Amino acid sequence: MTDHPLSFWVVIPAAGVGSRMRADRPKQYLPLNGRCLIEHTLDCFLDQPGLSGLVVCLSPDDEWWPELACACDPRITRADGGRERADSVLNGLQALTALGAGEQDWVLVHDAARPNLAQSDLQTLLATLQHDPIGGLLAVPVRDTLKLAGPDGRVSSTPDRSLFWQAYTPQMFRLGALRTALSDALAAGVAITDEASAMEWAGQAPRLVEGRADNIKVTRPEDLEFLRRR
Numbered sequence: 001m002t003d004h005p006l007s008f009w010v011v012i013p014a015a016g017v018g019s020r021m022r023a024d025r026p027k028q029y030l031p032l033n034g035r036c037l038i039e040h041t042l043d044c045f046l047d048q049p050g051l052s053g054l055v056v057c058l059s060p061d062d063e064w065w066p067e068l069a070c071a072c073d074p075r076i077t078r079a080d081g082g083r084e085r086a087d088s089v090l091n092g093l094q095a096l097t098a099l100g101a102g103e104q105d106w107v108l109v110h111d112a113a114r115p116n117l118a119q120s121d122l123q124t125l126l127a128t129l130q131h132d133p134i135g136g137l138l139a140v141p142v143r144d145t146l147k148l149a150g151p152d153g154r155v156s157s158t159p160d161r162s163l164f165w166q167a168y169t170p171q172m173f174r175l176g177a178l179r180t181a182l183s184d185a186l187a188a189g190v191a192i193t194d195e196a197s198a199m200e201w202a203g204q205a206p207r208l209v210e211g212r213a214d215n216i217k218v219t220r221p222e223d224l225e226f227l228r229r230r
């Protein structure tokens, strides 16, 4: 009996402008080890058995995507990004539905700005959640002492850090449940910064799957400098 790899879809929100990078182009197109940052991000999924299809959510003004070789990959579909990340993700989920993805199919949402996802972390996430009733996300337990800031910019308190994890991506949920939760949360005006928070708003408790701390989101210049030094 051969083990068939778990089938899954992917949405890559890649429509941001990268303002915190203060670069001459959106950060997903900045060079990293001879290729664009987004090409490293996509490789991890294109190399994973079981990929049904991948939607990349791009700004309508995006002029860099067509220059990439992966833009011709038949497994990749382009969708329009939205005003906020959550809007881009919702557009991507709707594009998967239009492609024929099933309501119970697994979908993984991963930031284009996280080019250092390890294949082992992706495989751990898929294996851990494949039978989970809700889904979940890669995350890292907080390792530094945390400080709650007061309005005066001074320490207000030191919470128990053992209760805190940093949310990373991919975040993995069933397509129909995530699309409904995200659509309802956005319609209610809820500030949604990751897919898990939309599922939480819908009353679900996503599972935390511990991953590598170097699956960083390139947000500021020093983040890219860190990856270039590796």
Ligand SMILES: Nc1ccn([C@@H]2O[C@H](COP(=O)(O)OP(=O)(O)OP(=O)(O)O)[C@@H](O)[C@H]2O)c(=O)n1
Residues within 6 Å of the ligand: 012, 013, 014, 015, 016, 017, 018, 019, 020, 021, 027, 028, 057, 081, 082, 083, 084, 085, 086, 088, 089, 111, 112, 113, 114, 217, 218, 219
């Ligand atoms: N309207 C948006 C905003 C962000 N993103 C994507 O969501 C991911 C995480 O967002 P973030 O790191 O905040 O990227 P930017 O919004 O580009 O960065 P900034 O906030 O510094 O402008 C990125 O891959 C980004 O391209 C998106 O698809 N659509």
Ligand SMILES: C[C@](O)(CO)[C@H](O)COP(=O)(O)O
Residues within 6 Å of the ligand: 085, 111, 166, 167, 168, 169, 193, 194, 195, 217
């Ligand atoms: C989805 C995310 O990467 C989880 O940590 C994060 O919430 C994205 O935040 P951003 O401000 O859109 O970069």
